[in-house]
Amino acid sequence: MNKLFLIIKREYIAKVRNKSFVVMTFLSPILMVGMGVLIAYLTKINDNEKSIVALLNESDYFSNEFLTTEGTSFIHFNEINLETAKDSTLKMGYSGLLYIPKESNLEQVVARSFFYSEKSPNTSLISRLELVFQDRLREKRLQNLGVSTKDFSALKVNYAINTATFNGKQNVKGINEIKAVIGGAFGYLIMMFIIIYGGFVMRSVIEEKTSRIIEIIISSVKPFQLMLGKILGTSLAGITQFIIWILLGSLLMLVALSFLDIELSALQNGAELTASINTALPTVDQTMQVYAQELLDIPWFTLLSFFIIYFLLGYLIYSSIYAAIGAAVDNETDTQQFIFPIILPLMLAIYVGFFSVFSNPHGPIAVGFSIFPLTSPIVMLMRLPSGIGEGGVPLWQLLTSILLLIVTFIGIVWLASKIYRVGILMYGKKPTYKEIFKWLKY
């Protein structure tokens, strides 16, 4: 036990002292936040660029339909001819010129209207303009059919179907996706952790092999102790890194937000604004409330507890495979053929998760992959936000999945430690699968 602790300590210190590890730990959040800030900044610039459209309206059918909105404002030209209007639009550097001719009826007006611009026009602007024409046309045609303008505006509908579970709990469209995204985030975290720190474990094993210290060490400790110590030490370093990333990331985010002048109060104001809009539209408000309720209803405690269980088991399974690979090869270039089969189930889990769990969290594929031990840590976590039991993951599936995972964990660690034990003392050969299989019998 004492030796295991010594190994864990050494692995941890060796890892956190490593220069590239330190650089990555502190640089990654800076890069991530920097990237976010850059994107936010660029979007802001993009949004700030207002397109100004010149409007030459000769018809009587349009008067004040063209309202200045967030992205577009209109300059009205009066009593000049089209050619002059074109010239001045160009000279003023406006985005374009909307020309509405004078015709006897609206159909004609609409048919002959033109939008002139130097470059090919911005699609969102065009569709906004088209919407104005469409509305006007519809209104006019309905008028011809005897529907008044007032009736027309009363006709506007906004509808979303109501959904509920059989026991009467209100369901919201899209909540499955949101839940899956939350679960998916946990699953993704597990995958990233496995790939990054599994790789660290592997490299650390290879380092011991190439530096030939391995035999000196295993004459003092059991190979299994060394493997376990290595995995645990590296994981602790990984967890340290993750915590630093989260702390530093949030700190930088705050700094960046204040720097960018997007103060939190402004965000709150924005929220209030939407809230006030929402009160005007009772259905939307209700929906929001249901969403919020659903998010609060996500069994966070259960989710976190199972995250820890699946994380530990999943990570230990995969990192012991990584350790075995590191032991089997002499250098990192030889690892490719063995790594691919490991990454495969992880990738599969993520993709199956995103495609299948999103659309149907309790469908056969989702169930299958959430029970299969190499994919369950990721897929089950995507299903879990909908809870356990009725309306969520049936208890038997959860238990089967964990039980299988534990059995697999014991089996894989046993196999990996056998490969590890033999592999670390094999030098100079690039092993094949067949040979590794033979090692199991040594």
Added chain:
Amino acid sequence: MNNILVTKEVTKHFGKHIALNNVSLEIPRNSIYGLLGPNGAGKTTLIRIINQITHPDKGSVFFGGEKLKAEHIAQIGYLPEERGLYKNMKVGEQALYLAQLKGLSKSEAKKRLKFWFERLEIGNWWDKKIQELSKGMAQKIQFIVTVLHEPKLLIFDEPFSGFDPINANIIKEEILKLKEKGTSIIFSTHRMESVEELCEYIALIHKSEKILDGKLSDIKKAYKNNIYKIGLQTPNGDALLGELSGKFKISASDYNTVEQQLDFTMQFPGKETGEILSYLASKGNINSFVETIPSANEIFIKTVQSKNNNE
């Protein structure tokens, strides 16, 4: 109990390959025991079994009379042939870590390390990283780490590879000092020169089997073939040589006509030398007569070859 280590019919397979076949050895206390054999003979496998890195398929190992168990690891020091150290770790930290893995407390390990670092005159290396040191320098540290926990049994696998002659000599002196202090030492090598100098006992392993073991001096006696080196002052050496080679096995003969000196090596038919000597004495003046004792190298080659021929 005179033996520090006994192996009884130890057998080890790797798949279909037999690495060790019924190897029984008795390694006496407080001696230097040479484990000899060509590359791939199974020496390293045997050493790994003694270190409990691998386990025998059959047979057993006894350490100081007890069946080998995990606790014995702390009483064995092992310098493997394939050896190295962590490249990125400082010398001192690394030595401390390895010593602690052997069960020494941190303070005790530090104390002993200081002693050894000063003794081998490497005190100023403590904070250096291994990658800054030469191979020979790293070997010194490995040697210290091997002996630091004062094991009862030391196992050196090719200890002098990588050392320059001066440092090899320093290490050899240290090994001899350890032996004087009562440590038993197993010394695995295929370099025979060092065997002659150091080992009292040897075992020869060839193709997974022990083909010879015992006290080196006894083995040498057994391998003597009544071969003598003779120097003779005689006026007609060539004629005498011709006469002798008709009856005996003569090799490495040389006759210097100016000095009338005949030197030759001859195998006597039996242990009795008197008759032939008096005959030779009648032919001239014998000025040297020495029995040639086979070197370990010759015994090694001879045994291995005869073993190969028998197969």
